[in-house]
Amino acid sequence: MAQSQHKNTSYQHIEREFQQIFAVKPNDLRMPWLTALYKWTTGPLKRMPFIYFVPLALCAVLALYLLVGPLIIRLASILQYGF
């Protein structure tokens, strides 16, 4: 009896999980290569996006520093007064 009830609860849990997962239809961008690119890009961002954000942002800001130099320092000062 208890085992059957446990199975029932597990089944309901799995059913609920599946309902949550399929609540939104997967994205189809109409072009297979674009859909593949979308999934390749967004897939890793579903868990721990900061692993990708931090190096990306650092590289972008370093590149900007090499391009505009001292303007970065002025921008930081302006942003610090921004709150």
Place this chain on the structure above:
Amino acid sequence: MDFKKLAIQVVADAISCMVNAFMLAVAPYKTMRRISQSTDFGEVYALFVGVCAYMYVSHAIREYTYEPFVLLIMIVFHYAATIIFFYIMGSLFQKENPIPFAPFINTIAYTLIPTLTWFIVNTILFLVLPPPRHMTLLGTTFSIVFISFSVVMLMWKILILYIALRFSTRLPFFRLFYLMVTYIAIIIPYSILLYEFQFFRVPFL
């Protein structure tokens, strides 16, 4: 007895709000999906209490032109306007299946988490390392790190907003993209207006 229940509920909502905020950094997709299916709006109150507390603390550190309460009303107005905008626009795009209104209340509220984080960190840094920065090795390094942090928060904000809209409207990518571009097109002049009237230097959106 009723007061005890209420107190427990308030503490539970505050803890739940903090856990969700942390989980939005660790697993944003799964967390936002869960948030969009929640019908408990107590966390929204907890979030706005946090925003209110921040406003009063930062006003004590660096006096605003307006009272913190006025700024809080502006933030609540902006939050409500954002929900209504996305709900109406989303409904226009999704005529086949009507969109429920409830998920927007929680999901849009949680998009304030990266903004609040940026403002809190910025306030702490303002106290620890007051501006202006100079062209020294330390000044340059700090500037690069600080702007990188700001960019990371912006990326997080965009990601969370996209996922929030995806689960609230259930629209496909391109329609969401148009929706977000329209929103940004409205936000830019709105932010300039807020700056001109000295409400916010950086808009609290």
